[in-house]
Amino acid sequence: MEPQSHWWRDAAIYQIYVRSFADSNGDGEGDLAGIRERLPHLAELGVDAIWLTPFYVSPLADGGYDVADYRDVDPRFGTLEDFDALLETAHGMGIRLIIDVVPNHSSSAHRWFKEAAAAEPGEHARSRYVFRDGRGPDGEEPPNNWKSIFGGPAWTRLKRPDGTPEQWYLHLFDPEQPDFDWTNQEVHDEFDDVLRFWLDRGVDGFRIDVAHGMVKDPAMPDIAEDAKADMLDGSTSLPYFDQDGVHEIYRRWARIAAEYPGDRALVAEAWVEDAQRVARYLRPDELHQAFNFEYLTAPWDAGRLREVIDVSLAANTAVGATTTWVLSNHDVTRHVTRFGGGEQGLRRARAATLLMLGLPGSVYLYQGEELGLPEVTDLPEDSLQDPTWERSGRTDRGRDGCRVPLPWGGDQAPYGFGPEGSVPWLPMPEGWGALSRAAQRGVEGSTLELYTKALRLRRELDALGDGSMAWLDAPGGVLYFEREPGVRVAVNLTGEAVELAADGEVLVASGPVGEPAGGTLSLPAETAVWLRG
Numbered sequence: 078m079e080p081q082s083h084w085w086r087d088a089a090i091y092q093i094y095v096r097s098f099a100d101s102n103g104d105g106e107g108d109l110a111g112i113r114e115r116l117p118h119l120a121e122l123g124v125d126a127i128w129l130t131p132f133y134v135s136p137l138a139d140g141g142y143d144v145a146d147y148r149d150v151d152p153r154f155g156t157l158e159d160f161d162a163l164l165e166t167a168h169g170m171g172i173r174l175i176i177d178v179v180p181n182h183s184s185s186a187h188r189w190f191k192e193a194a195a196a197e198p199g200e201h202a203r204s205r206y207v208f209r210d211g212r213g214p215d216g217e218e219p220p221n222n223w224k225s226i227f228g229g230p231a232w233t234r235l236k237r238p239d240g241t242p243e244q245w246y247l248h249l250f251d252p253e254q255p256d257f258d259w260t261n262q263e264v265h266d267e268f269d270d271v272l273r274f275w276l277d278r279g280v281d282g283f284r285i286d287v288a289h290g291m292v293k294d295p296a297m298p299d300i301a302e303d304a305k306a307d308m309l310d311g312s313t314s315l316p317y318f319d320q321d322g323v324h325e326i327y328r329r330w331a332r333i334a335a336e337y338p339g340d341r342a343l344v345a346e347a348w349v350e351d352a353q354r355v356a357r358y359l360r361p362d363e364l365h366q367a368f369n370f371e372y373l374t375a376p377w378d379a380g381r382l383r384e385v386i387d388v389s390l391a392a393n394t395a396v397g398a399t400t401t402w403v404l405s406n407h408d409v410t411r412h413v414t415r416f417g418g419g420e421q422g423l424r425r426a427r428a429a430t431l432l433m434l435g436l437p438g439s440v441y442l443y444q445g446e447e448l449g450l451p452e453v454t455d456l457p458e459d460s461l462q463d464p465t466w467e468r469s470g471r472t473d474r475g476r477d478g479c480r481v482p483l484p485w486g487g488d489q490a491p492y493g494f495g496p497e498g499s500v501p502w503l504p505m506p507e508g509w510g511a512l513s514r515a516a517q518r519g520v521e522g523s524t525l526e527l528y529t530k531a532l533r534l535r536r537e538l539d540a541l542g543d544g545s546m547a548w549l550d551a552p553g554g555v556l557y558f559e560r561e562p563g564v565r566v567a568v569n570l571t572g573e574a575v576e577l578a579a580d581g582e583v584l585v586a587s588g589p590v591g592e593p594a595g596g597t598l599s600l601p602a603e604t605a606v607w608l609r610g
């Protein structure tokens with residue numbers, strides 16, 4: 078197949094946080110059968126692919142990013158048969174399916190880690206993880222000063238059954254997520270096999286968790302005391318992220334994916350310094366896409382957005398990759414809230430959606446953004462599950478607020494997420510019935526209809542999706558660009574209406590707007606339109 082025709086180059090990929098999408102059996106947690114039942118909704122919305130967050134056997138210490146068995150489904154989420162049925166139904170509807178692979182660390186409940194913990198220092202079973210002696214006379218200090226992304230030290234000391242302390246093991250995330258030692262060939266072989274296990278089942282690709290992790294600087298140097306170990310920052314270079322050796326792993330994975338028919342995609346979750354560093358993961362013999370976190374983290378500011386768009390397109394084009402755009406995911410505050418919350422946040426979020434869907438490349442949508450869901454900022458403390466909450470000494474509430482189950486219909490919890498009377502794993506706010514899919518479906522002007530219409534147009538119009546763009550003159554605070562043939566996108570980021578020299582027909586608008594008259598479009602505050610002609 079010609080490189081330019083890969084499906085992912087202009088796909089709209091919808092992220093499903095499995096635990097929070099749809100609960101078919103009433104245990105309060107979403108599951109694979111629930112997703113399968115609701116696929117018609119996603120077909121109607123018009124997405125090309127879905128990405129499932131981890132559904133593997135897991136103690137769920139980090140929402141499933143702590144995998145105990147990479148080749149099986151956690152009973153809470155279903156069975157391998159449910160997975161196969163979901164994949165088959167999705168494919169039957171023309172929807173591709175990609176899954177998460179978590180190679181930086183496993184769960185401490187993984188068989189390998191249990192063997193390692195039971196082994197003696199220096200024994201083979203220890204070599205699959207990063208075990209080191211501690212510093213200080215009795216080894217009571219951690220081997221270095223690396224910090225966990227979730228707070229506290231990145232090392233935990235093992236104890237023998239009689240309580241005697243011994244070696245330390247590395248966990249860049251929770252203590253229940255020990256880091257694999259990627260200098261061990263067995264780890265490479267294991268992941269080759271895990272990829273093949275799912276590729277053989279027919280998945281269309283993988284989202285690679287912490288894709289900039291895995292390889293550590295062999296000297297394991299201390300980091301600067303004031304270094305920010307916040308992965309969602311990416312602005313600091315750290316001896317355990319974005320090391321050159323990781324690219325060798327991806328060259329191998331790309332060869333494995335290429336052995337399979339049907340264009341399998343590899344997508345990097347790499348929080349690294351800038352677009353050029355990200356693009357290194359997308360060189361022609363490596364991965365296919367990476368999330369554009371520089372875009373996700375850009376503020377509501379025309380100048381900054383324009384800069385990020387230009388830099389992203391230039392960096393990706395230089396390596397022949399398509400650019401991706403994303404506003405939300407399961408790790409960040411939902412963008413309605415980031416953009417100010419309330420009516421203003423929603424107005425901006427809707428405009429941001431038309432901007433994003435109008436840009437060249439592919440887009441990642443996070444479940445619930447099509448309903449305009451805000452972050453839930455007032456979850457009761459005793460319901461919080463993100464390890465960040467405890468690890469930060471209860472100062473950072475973590476990411477549960479963007480993981481609240483989806484409202485599908487009805488006027489009280491669980492709002493159709495699960496059977497009536499079931500209790501969702503995170504409480505759903507009062508009043509969410511008004512945001513539910515049933516309340517928005519077919520309702521002119523609803524956020525759901527805005528997404529549905531824009532995704533349909535994006536599919537129908539040759540100008541949109543993959544391709545190039547050209548900026549057009551516009552007043553300050555307005556982004557205005559052309560997609561050939563014949564589509565223009567205008568976004569007013571200011572708090573005032575602006576007069577824009579523009580004509581043509583309004584294809585879709587994020588808020589109330591009149592047609593251009595006499596060569597002028599009056600574009601209300603914080604509003605976006607697509608124009609044709």
Ligand code: BGC
Nearest residue numbers: 139142250286287346407408
């Ligand atoms: C995932 C997070 C997870 C972390 C550790 C991230 O990139 O998106 O949800 O906590 O990796 O696996």
